[in-house]
Amino acid sequence: MNDLFAFVAHHGYLAVAAVVFSEAIDLPLPAAVALIAAGAAGATHSLSLASVVAVALCAMLAGDCLMYLLGRSMGWRLLSLICKISINPETCILRSAESFYKRGRVTLLVSKFVPGLNAMAPPLAGSMNMRFSQFLALDAGGALLYIVCYSVLGYLFRDLVASITQGVQTAGHAVAIVVVCAFVGYLAYRLWLYRKNRVYRVVPRVQVAELANRLRSEEADRILVVDVRSHGYYDSGAARIRGSVRIEPNNLPTEIENLPKTKDIYVYCT
């Protein structure tokens, strides 16, 4: 943390811009700390507070616009990727989309203050085809609020910044311990899943060429190819294996009733 303060003090506006832009494109760098440091530097006239706000705003908007355009070009695939780490990707996608649709405008104004949400909001706005001018206006409002809050905080409490740094450093050690514990817990969970799912290895596997040959033979009418991707089709133009049908994994009992037991079933995902 002290290193970051020293970095901001030494490299000035460039450091502020780099850290803020990095956070905007979802890299794990603390823009708030950089802004507090820059605010404190503004109080001692090492930097101009107005310039800090202007530089940080430009950097944040540049990063957010990049993420917005990424969401716009990737469509729902980006949200699908992000939701892959959730327990239920389908529900994650549907709920995120519904929630952002209902509260998207307000979300963009306050998302910078909420870790996680700040990473999701710009690409979601892009995926959901929010007009760029509207996105830019709302995001600029949210970014300005965030930047002014933290830089003014640093400006007003410049004398306390050193002691705050000390406190944050202590808290940082506690957070590091929590992160390590969470990581170990996650590894244990994956190991448990691996052991639990070993039984699935008994399911026979076929290579693409083998199945393609069967589909071209007279056996084709005894074959059913089933798409079991964990999330649905959200983008028009999405592709699947020709002739395959989709099974919704979250609705398996009902879906199974419609499957013919007389056919060989070949399942695939992404």
Place this chain on the structure above:
Amino acid sequence: MAHLLREKGFNAFIIVGGLAAWRKAGEPLEVVPHDDLVHLPTFS
């Protein structure tokens, strides 16, 4: 999923590599029919 299907008495198999391998092999694909699309809300 395939394991569950086998438990229910289906003769199920897994395609190695999934859709990516199928696509890479140049085997035929189709565009998902419009009725199968899940329509998420958009601002447009």
